[in-house]
Every structure is written in structure tokens, then in C-alpha cells.
Amino acid sequence: MTRISTGGLIDRSKTLRFRFDGTNYSGRPGDTLASALLANGVRLMGRSFKYHRPRGVLSAGPEEPSALVELRSGARREPNIPAPVVELFHGLEASSQNRFPSLGFDLMAVNGLLAPLFSAGFYYKTFMWPASWWEKLYEPLIRHAAGLGRAATEDDPDSYDRAHLFCDVLVVGSGPAGLAAALAAGRRGARVVLCESGPLLGGRLLAEHTEIDGMPGPAWAAATEAALRDCPGVTILRRTTVAAVFDHGSYVAVERVADHKPVPDSHEPRQRVWRIVAKRCVLAAGAFERLATFGDNDRPGVMLAGAVRTYLNRYAVLPGRAPVVATSGDDGWRTVADCVRLGIGVAAIIDRRSEITSQQRQLAEASGAQLLLGGRIARVYGGTGLYGLDVEDAAGKRQFVSTELLAVAGGWNPAVQLACHLGGKPVWSEHTQAFVPGTLPPGMSVAGAARGTFGLAAALAEGSAAGAAAADGTGFAGSAPAVPRADDAATTPAPIWFLAGGRGKAFVDFQHDVTTADIAQAQQEGFVSVEHMKRYTTHGMATDQGKTGGVAGMAAMAALTGRSMAETGTTLHRPPYTPIAIGALAGHHRGKDFRPTRRTPAHDWAAEQGASFVETGPWLRAEWFTQPGERTWLQSCTREVNAVRGGVGVCDVSTLGKIEIVGPDAGAFLDFLYINTFSTLPVGRVRYGTMLREDGFVFDDGTTARLAPDRWVMTTTTANAPRVLQHMEFVHQVLRPDWRVAFVSVTDQWAQFAVAGPRARSVIAAVLDAGFDVSDAAFPFMAAGNFTSLGGVETRLFRISFSGEQAYEIGVPSAYGDALVRKIAAAGAVPYGLEALSVMRIEKGHPAGGELNGQTTAMDLGMGRMMSSKKDFIGRAMAQRPALRDPQRPALVGLKPVKAGDRLRAGAHLLPRTATHRIENDQGWISSVAFSPSLNSWIGLGLLANGPARHGEIIRTLDPVRGGNALAEVVSPCFIDPDGVRLRG
Amino acid sequence: MRIPCPHCGERGNDEFFYLGAAGLTRPAADAQPEAWHDYVYLRDNPAGKHSELWQHAHGCRRWLVVTRDTRTHAVFSAVDATP
Numbered sequence A: 001m002t003r004i005s006t007g008g009l010i011d012r013s014k015t016l017r018f019r020f021d022g023t024n025y026s027g028r029p030g031d032t033l034a035s036a037l038l039a040n041g042v043r044l045m046g047r048s049f050k051y052h053r054p055r056g057v058l059s060a061g062p063e064e065p066s067a068l069v070e071l072r073s074g075a076r077r078e079p080n081i082p083a084p085v086v087e088l089f090h091g092l093e094a095s096s097q098n099r100f101p102s103l104g105f106d107l108m109a110v111n112g113l114l115a116p117l118f119s120a121g122f123y124y125k126t127f128m129w130p131a132s133w134w135e136k137l138y139e140p141l142i143r144h145a146a147g148l149g150r151a152a153t154e155d156d157p158d159s160y161d162r163a164h165l166f167c168d169v170l171v172v173g174s175g176p177a178g179l180a181a182a183l184a185a186g187r188r189g190a191r192v193v194l195c196e197s198g199p200l201l202g203g204r205l206l207a208e209h210t211e212i213d214g215m216p217g218p219a220w221a222a223a224t225e226a227a228l229r230d231c232p233g234v235t236i237l238r239r240t241t242v243a244a245v246f247d248h249g250s251y252v253a254v255e256r257v258a259d260h261k262p263v264p265d266s267h268e269p270r271q272r273v274w275r276i277v278a279k280r281c282v283l284a285a286g287a288f289e290r291l292a293t294f295g296d297n298d299r300p301g302v303m304l305a306g307a308v309r310t311y312l313n314r315y316a317v318l319p320g321r322a323p324v325v326a327t328s329g330d331d332g333w334r335t336v337a338d339c340v341r342l343g344i345g346v347a348a349i350i351d352r353r354s355e356i357t358s359q360q361r362q363l364a365e366a367s368g369a370q371l372l373l374g375g376r377i378a379r380v381y382g383g384t385g386l387y388g389l390d391v392e393d394a395a396g397k398r399q400f401v402s403t404e405l406l407a408v409a410g411g412w413n414p415a416v417q418l419a420c421h422l423g424g425k426p427v428w429s430e431h432t433q434a435f436v437p438g439t440l441p442p443g444m445s446v447a448g449a450a451r452g453t454f455g456l457a458a459a460l461a462e463g464s465a466a467g468a469a470a471a472d473g474t475g476f477a478g479s480a481p482a483v484p485r486a487d488d489a490a491t492t493p494a495p496i497w498f499l500a501g502g503r504g505k506a507f508v509d510f511q512h513d514v515t516t517a518d519i520a521q522a523q524q525e526g527f528v529s530v531e532h533m534k535r536y537t538t539h540g541m542a543t544d545q546g547k548t549g550g551v552a553g554m555a556a557m558a559a560l561t562g563r564s565m566a567e568t569g570t571t572l573h574r575p576p577y578t579p580i581a582i583g584a585l586a587g588h589h590r591g592k593d594f595r596p597t598r599r600t601p602a603h604d605w606a607a608e609q610g611a612s613f614v615e616t617g618p619w620l621r622a623e624w625f626t627q628p629g630e631r632t633w634l635q636s637c638t639r640e641v642n643a644v645r646g647g648v649g650v651c652d653v654s655t656l657g658k659i660e661i662v663g664p665d666a667g668a669f670l671d672f673l674y675i676n677t678f679s680t681l682p683v684g685r686v687r688y689g690t691m692l693r694e695d696g697f698v699f700d701d702g703t704t705a706r707l708a709p710d711r712w713v714m715t716t717t718t719a720n721a722p723r724v725l726q727h728m729e730f731v732h733q734v735l736r737p738d739w740r741v742a743f744v745s746v747t748d749q750w751a752q753f754a755v756a757g758p759r760a761r762s763v764i765a766a767v768l769d770a771g772f773d774v775s776d777a778a779f780p781f782m783a784a785g786n787f788t789s790l791g792g793v794e795t796r797l798f799r800i801s802f803s804g805e806q807a808y809e810i811g812v813p814s815a816y817g818d819a820l821v822r823k824i825a826a827a828g829a830v831p832y833g834l835e836a837l838s839v840m841r842i843e844k845g846h847p848a849g850g851e852l853n854g855q856t857t858a859m860d861l862g863m864g865r866m867m868s869s870k871k872d873f874i875g876r877a878m879a880q881r882p883a884l885r886d887p888q889r890p891a892l893v894g895l896k897p898v899k900a901g902d903r904l905r906a907g908a909h910l911l912p913r914t915a916t917h918r919i920e921n922d923q924g925w926i927s928s929v930a931f932s933p934s935l936n937s938w939i940g941l942g943l944l945a946n947g948p949a950r951h952g953e954i955i956r957t958l959d960p961v962r963g964g965n966a967l968a969e970v971v972s973p974c975f976i977d978p979d980g981v982r983l984r985g
Numbered sequence B: 001m002r003i004p005c006p007h008c009g010e011r012g013n014d015e016f017f018y019l020g021a022a023g024l025t026r027p028a029a030d031a032q033p034e035a036w037h038d039y040v041y042l043r044d045n046p047a048g049k050h051s052e053l054w055q056h057a058h059g060c061r062r063w064l065v066v067t068r069d070t071r072t073h074a075v076f077s078a079v080d081a082t083p
């Protein structure tokens, strides 16, 4: 055990049991998985991606590249979780990744010996040749090796939430700068949202030994949190990471609501995605300590010096015996100071510099360490765990030091990521020896370490000023805020520590196993631009996005090319800042909740009748009604068709779009929308119409009735209902704003049923209230009118026919739909579904979905003559293009198999009978097929080149996918009652 | 993106439906085919200030002319498309 007996933000009164790789351990509330493992002496936590190198924990935060674990098991198993951000809970289960058969002994570590195979650009080179090896060797090899952890294979049992927030000032990060900013803005009355990715507010205050306003850092953070809770406009979101910045002050944050529990509480989401709209943002995201490059810098036991302080101060854990501190500036000395304060002997201190302060000399003496100024690390010992170092002094004298922990302080990189999401490039600051935010997103300011301001007092001052200024900018002015007081000595920023030489691989990307040798190879091969180098070597492309090693790799390239860091530049930062679970982005929109389900008013009735439902867009529509004894859908469908053609049937057509149009210019408006004329339609009549897009192709079709001189009701296809309304709004508001017309969708307000068959009239007469005359003379084909049914309920009746039979559509307000359909059925109408409807429309040659596919013209569909030449309408001009009027264009025909019983297939190609089966001979396709009970044969509609002139010709229908090859006769698309005797009957 | 609807106030772009360039004049019925071709197919693709038609589909359902910078998404104005 390496737990320090006092201090830290852990609760020693409670014990949490957990398992890692099948072994039981215990930790304390307040621990992370990483700190608890270190407290148990576990240093080996994973294997690397390419070389399967043993890896420990490098950092203490979300930047962790090495200690990635699979968390939980079964359906909740989640891969690639950084152990330092996993809050320990009782019963936690985690396992290491990318090792076979075990973490300590990994056969795949032989990859390290094959390093040349996996060098920079290996994706592009190794697997290119010979091509025939791809399928058998390379792909399985990549699939086996790729990725680290395994995703769950079962459905995610948890739910995810989405929520919105609006505020004046968003503060990202709750370190000293963020807390000071939130307090300054909150005290002025601004609505403030403070997001902290961890469970506690305080940021580095929880990890460092500091004092603010006379209080220890964590106590000051707690007191400030209490003060923020007293500000009425302040919202604090803990465990919430701001992941992305979008335009106009839009931010996306992910709250890990229940990730710190074994499972979410009942009705609790696991995570919640916040959309935050903020007038101002103070970015106080802090900084990431960067790794130093030297041979074997990835061995378990090599850690960032700041992370060592986090484990010492926050978690009361000494991550390894007899630590060695290596630093390129003043920062590493804080780790020495913490060790001295906690009574931990330091084995050696290596400072890149030859001069240090007298206080630092005193610290070195107090720590008992050997001091090597101007020294370096010559060799790292320990494969699965550091046990010693060869260190070299300025004179080159080398000696062995026994140690389990090397704390490396190579400087800090401001967390500039969010400042760059809108394209702003970070700029190299010689003063801070780091990239700092450049052009900021509008409304954003940066304070503290994220801006390259590393001192505590300076961060507090910057935070206060930024919070006050942000509040000012949103109308909450006030006097200058009191700046919390801290006395910290000014420090000199550390330069990037690039130690060429040394033995072993020097990694600049731990997660993707990219080394300085890979960077050198990229440079030799001309991939000098950091964006090219990144893609060629995959440097910075892993889940950690190069937070610790990114700048080190760029420094390596800068050194190789002799350019400055400013000239070398850095790669673009894109959202998300840290990985987001796809489930969190999907929220509730998954499975059946992906979109709303729309049910018609007659849904329950249809279900009672044995309906099978099919999704058409969001709607559920009855396909057919299975009756006792029917084994196939075709049996049900055929029975329904026969029932309609031999008697009477009822079909729910409520899903058709219905748009009510009023106003003195409504007739002109319809004339402009449709290819044919409506303004001349008398009141009490209905007409079929076709709409084009402005490019001349068919958009939609349906019927429109005139109910009063200035009142019309239009129907659209089910699929296009929203688009037609939008199109009408565009035409009216943008093209014809002067016309006095108004319209509204009434699709949901009316239930509508088709009643069809030779006995349709008698059913309608029985359904309507007494006293109405619906005889053919009083209410002929294409009549429309207002009636009542169900005892005075407003009822619309249209004598239109899609089936070709004597038919009506009858509509009532939705609330009466169920009662009406039951009355229609009671009057003798047999329920029929979408399939029977489709069979009958194909028998009649009416175009529908398969024909109205966005690529057909009115001429193609045999409706060329409907196009009025006396008026302008949408699509008129473009429909006149010669190519669209070419008779060789595929046009609508009927198709009937030559051999009785042959089946036609939608999608089949149409070829001349004797032509070879080549695409050059393709003359069209079959768009719809049906088994016609009336003809006792499969029939089809198709689009065939010059089709209307080829009736009687035998052609080939070729369906290579399903092996179809039937001869068919080209016939009129109207198979039944071509003179329309039945529908007028 | 946030779009300031002149009727509803500033709203997220997920409430809007995008169509394309604004400011096109539909040719007269008897205009030459070239004019129709230009109207239906030809669009400018400026890097910078650009006026476009957006419909506030999940709001007031008005068509708007939104002028923005295509490089920065800065919105200069949003007015009703009906003059």
C-alpha cells in the first residue's frame, strides 16, 4: 500500500471494493480508479496500441493516453475510459485492454520487434502490396489489432437526456480563474452557468498545495461554491464537460449524471447533453502538462510531475517509491516541495538548467535528493514497472538511481481546444513557451492557465476581470470585483523538453505509439507540414487527441526542420473536446422513439379487424386485414380486392395530406400550383391535379375540391404532405405575395375513408344522416359537398375513385373517425388495406410512389395533355425542354406476362425481346407490380422508351438480382374498365 | 447557428429549413430558355456575404431572407421574404 496516512480529499472512514482484471481491491470515496489502483500498488494498467508496450498511468485527468480501461461489464461495458476520470464506486469492475492473454504477459508485445512494419505511414505502405493479400491477411490482421477496448454487443440499457440552457455568461472550468470569473459575474446578477468536468469544484486547487484568502485551496473552492449558490442566477453543473463550441454562442456540454454510480437511479439518465446558449463565455479550462521526450518515456512509473502532485495532495497516494523529479523549469520544484512537506524522500532531482534559486537549493537539501543541474535521463530500467534510471550530470557522468517513480515537468500547454472550434488558430508564445489562444470565437474570453497565465494570483485576477467584463457586456455593470488574494512567487515558464538520444523509443503519442523516429521518417518523406505529419504518423489522432504529446511531436518536427515553433504551427482542434458516447448525442431518439408514431383516428378499429400495419413515413397504415384461415398476405389482399370489385369496401385514407385554402385569389393560386386549371371548377366539384417542381418534373398529385366560391380543400400524397405545404408557403410568400390567399394543413383535423365498389352508394346513403340525396343525378362522379352524419356531425363527401369502382371519400372531424368507420363497416363495407388499394390503382394505371419518383414528367406519365397552355404555372417553362419532350424518354405502359403465371418484379429492366442482356440495350424499368385477381395474373406498370407507341410488342423483363427473365406484352396501363363505366355507375 | 427571426426572435438553426440563394427573380412565362435555366440551376457560391432563403418551419413558418457571411456564419440580417 502506498496510501499516505493523512490528508487528501478522500474519506478514510469508508471502504469501496472494486475489481480490476479479476482481482479484488479496495479504495476510498473520493478516489478515482487510477488513484485507487496506485494506492494498491498497481502500476501496470494497459498495453499500447501498436507495440503492446506495458503502460501505467501518466496523468491525473481526461488527457490520459495510457491507462485506458474497459469499464463495467455486459451491456454496460464501455471501452477506452481513462482510469484517472473514473470516480470509484462500490462494486466497480474494470479490465485492462489490448493484452493477450494477460496484462503482465502479452504475446502481441512481439509487435515491438516488428517495429519497422508499423512505422509511420504503415497504413499506407505495408498493406498496399501485394493486393491479393488484403482480404486474407492484412484486413484480418488490422481488425485483430485495431482499437483498444471492446464495445458492448448488447443494447444499451440506459437512457440519455437532452436539455437546453440559456445564460448571460458561461464559465468553462472551475479552477481558480473559473471560480473567480463565475463569482464576479454572478455577484453582478448575471445568469451564469459554471461547468466543471469533475465531481468537485476547484480544478488545480484540489491538486496543489495553495492558500487563497488565508484558506487552503480546497477550502476556498468550497467557500466560493457556497457563495455562488447564494447568487440567484448561477447554475453549477458538475461532472459536465463543455465539448464543443458552435456559432453564435452555442455550446454543447455533456453531463455524466450517473457515471459515478454502479447503475443510474430509476428514471435517471446516464448522461445528459446540454445545449447552452450563452451571450458571453469565459474559458478557464486550465492547461495540460506535456510529456517530455526521451527513450522509454512511456514506462509505467514515468508520470507527469503535476499529476504526481495530484495523487499526493488530492488522493493521498504516493505513486512510487523514492521518486526522481526531472524538470525543465520551476514547476517541477513544486513536486519536490510537496514531497518534502509530506516527508517523502526524493532520490534525485534533475533540472535542465544550470542555475536554480537558493530556495530550490534548500528544497533539494531538505529532500535528501541528489541534485543534477544541466542533467538528463540516460536510460530507463523496468519493462512492466520502473525500477531505476541512469542519470547523467552536466559533465556527462552517468550513474544508476534506484526509483519507482519519475516525475517529469516539461511545461504546460494551455487547454486552447474550445477557443479553436470556430477555426481560430492558436499562436506560439515565446514568453509562455506554449501555444495560446489566438482569434477567439465571438463572445469568448480566456482566463488563467488556458490563456498561458500560470501563476495563482494572476489567474484569480484574470478570472475576476474576465467574469466582470462578461457580465458588463450583457448589461450587468458594477464596480470592480474584489480579487481573491494569493501569494505565489512568479515562476519562469518551462521550455519544451526534447531530449534526443537516450535508449529505446521516445514516444510523442502514447496512445497511438508514435515515436520521434516516426516523426523523423515523416520529415524525410516530405510530410513536413504538421497537418500532413499528423495524418501520416497518426500522431494526435487517438481518443486523447494529443493533449499530452501533441506539442511534443510538433517540437520534434520543428527541431528536425530547423524551424521555430511559430513557423511549425499546430494542427486544428475540432469538436469534441473529449470523446462523447453516441448514446448521449442520440438522447431519447432511438428505437421506436427515433421519430413520433402517427396513428390514424381509425387505428384501434383497424387493429380489431386484424390489420397488419406498415410504416409509411411516421404513419402506421393498415396493409391488409388477415381473416381466419388466411395464411399469406396475398390471400388477404386478393380477398379484399374481390370484395371491393364485387361489392363494397372501406379503406382508411386519413394519412393523405389535406390543406384547406381560402381567399379571393385561391383559384389563381391553384392554377399556378397545378399544371391544369382549377379556377374554372364549379362549387361542389372536385378535380384531379398534378404539380411539377420548377425544373419541370412531377412533384405531387391529388384532388382538390371547391367547397365554396372562396374555399377549397386539397389532398396530397401521404409522403409529400409536409413538402407540399412548404412549397405552397414558398410560392405564396416569395413568388406571389400579393395574392389574397391563406391556407393551413388540416391533415390531423379530418378522418377520411374511401368507400368503393358497386354497392358504395348504398353504404354512403346509410351512413349519412337521413334526408340527403346521393343519387348519381344529385351527386355525380367528381361531385363534392358538405353533409352530416352520425347525427349532425359535419361531413365532407367527395365522389372520387382511385380503385376504378363507384367510389366516395367521406371525411369527418378526427374525433368522429372511429365512430364513422364502424358505421361504414356495419353498413356492409369490407375493410381493405394499402396492398389492395395498390393492386386496384395498378389495375387502373394510376401513377403513385413508384412512378412519382422525382425523375418523371407529366408527359412520361401520360398526362402531357393536362398541361394548360393558357396560363403560367410552376414548372411550365422547364417542362418544355426538348429533351423532356423526347418520345424516346421512358413513358408509362402496362405490362402483362406472356406466359400465364410468370411473375413480374418491380425494379426489373425492360429490354427488346432479342437484345443481349447489356446495359446499352436497357429501355426502361418496371415501377410497380401486383397480382391482379381481376385478370388472374401478375401485372405491372413500367416506364418504357417510346412506350405508348409500343402497345402489343413483346419485351423482356430482366431482373438479374432475383433471377427474373420473363417476356411481357406492352399494354395500356389501364387494365380494367378503360372507358370508366364502373366509376360513373 | 442562431437566426434572428423577425417574428419570433433569435432561434437555433434546427428550427429552420434551408432552401438556397435568395434574390432570384422568377422569369416571365415567355422568357427565353436561358433565363429559365439560370433561374432554376445557376447559383452564386460566394465566400463572404450571401443572402439565402430559410423558412422558420418549426416556428412562424414564414420564409425569411437571411444574409450571412459564409466564411464565419456571422448573420447580418434576417427579414421576411415578403417585401
Ligand SMILES: [Zn+2]
Pocket: B005, B006, B007, B008, B009, B056, B059, B060, B061, B062
Ligand atoms: Zn419565426
